Amino acid sequence: MEKLLVIGCAGQIGSELTLELRRIYGNDNVIATDIKQAPQDILESGPFEILNALDAAKLAEMVDKNKITQIYHLAAILSGNAEKNPLPSWNINMQSLLLLLEIAREKKLNKIFWPSSIAVFGPTTPRVETPQYTVMEPNTVYGISKLAGERWMEYYFQKFGVDGRSLRYPGLISYKTEAGGGTTDYAVEIFYEAVKNGKYECFLDENTYLPMMMMEDAIKATVDIMEADPDKVKIRSSYNVAGISFSPKEIAAEIKKHMPDFAITYKPDFRQAIADSWPQSIDDTNARKDWGLRNTYDIKRMSKVMLDEIGKKFKG
Ligand code: SER
Numbered sequence: 001m002e003k004l005l006v007i008g009c010a011g012q013i014g015s016e017l018t019l020e021l022r023r024i025y026g027n028d029n030v031i032a033t034d035i036k037q038a039p040q041d042i043l044e045s046g047p048f049e050i051l052n053a054l055d056a057a058k059l060a061e062m063v064d065k066n067k068i069t070q071i072y073h074l075a076a077i078l079s080g081n082a083e084k085n086p087l088p089s090w091n092i093n094m095q096s097l098l099l100l101l102e103i104a105r106e107k108k109l110n111k112i113f114w115p116s117s118i119a120v121f122g123p124t125t126p127r128v129e130t131p132q133y134t135v136m137e138p139n140t141v142y143g144i145s146k147l148a149g150e151r152w153m154e155y156y157f158q159k160f161g162v163d164g165r166s167l168r169y170p171g172l173i174s175y176k177t178e179a180g181g182g183t184t185d186y187a188v189e190i191f192y193e194a195v196k197n198g199k200y201e202c203f204l205d206e207n208t209y210l211p212m213m214m215m216e217d218a219i220k221a222t223v224d225i226m227e228a229d230p231d232k233v234k235i236r237s238s239y240n241v242a243g244i245s246f247s248p249k250e251i252a253a254e255i256k257k258h259m260p261d262f263a264i265t266y267k268p269d270f271r272q273a274i275a276d277s278w279p280q281s282i283d284d285t286n287a288r289k290d291w292g293l294r295n296t297y298d299i300k301r302m303s304k305v306m307l308d309e310i311g312k313k314f315k316g
Pocket of ligand 1: 078079080116117118119142169170171172181182183184185
């Protein structure tokens, strides 16, 4: 019987992944935690506790008390916010991971999940169809912490047999919970602003291509890598996952098909330099081959679902 603990259940990924894990493993077998209050559907469907991801003693106590066998650690300071506060962000992102790895080793957890990101790549990385193995010289605090984290994940697997699994998520697109402080956030904000105000001022230039993925596909990929046989998970740092690549201009054109009066303007800020250092598209052959990654959304379907669902939120 698996007992799961989710750190960061109120965030963009956690608010959806927690519910999916409860559907699969049973509501009471998935303990949700976050530093802030969880959304209503998480509070109502199963156990929730406030937890600071840096609180080693409380995490250890929760693992013992609930006989936890798997932890999903989703708490992080994203790329844009981390640049505003470098050392505290490094501390939160790194210390919380090291704490998780130590708990996994000491308590002999069955598995852990920790997300990495396209931010592990940098300006010297080939930007088109970025390979799994390539030059990695990230120049953001967030990217440096994710790359270091990947090395630690692999280290704990090789030295201590900790069964850690990880994906390099592209920008994640979702209508339930907004991200906050990331460079790819524009691709979510644009839909909210389109529905609410019919216009959007984009903080990235119109031709900035970045890889993105619809949350439904990201959740499926997460569950799939976690359920794969251990010998199929050949990469123990983190897997490239591609999703769909588009620019602000292309997504605006797609929105205009549904809302002809939608207007977009461009005012790039400091996040432009971050975006320019990241891949435009990703080669995810390894994930497809090793454990069967699949992507089901294209830009058309993504835009329609985002506009419909956000529309329901504001009109309903
Ligand atoms: N979406 C994240 C960010 O923009 C990247 O992992 O920070």
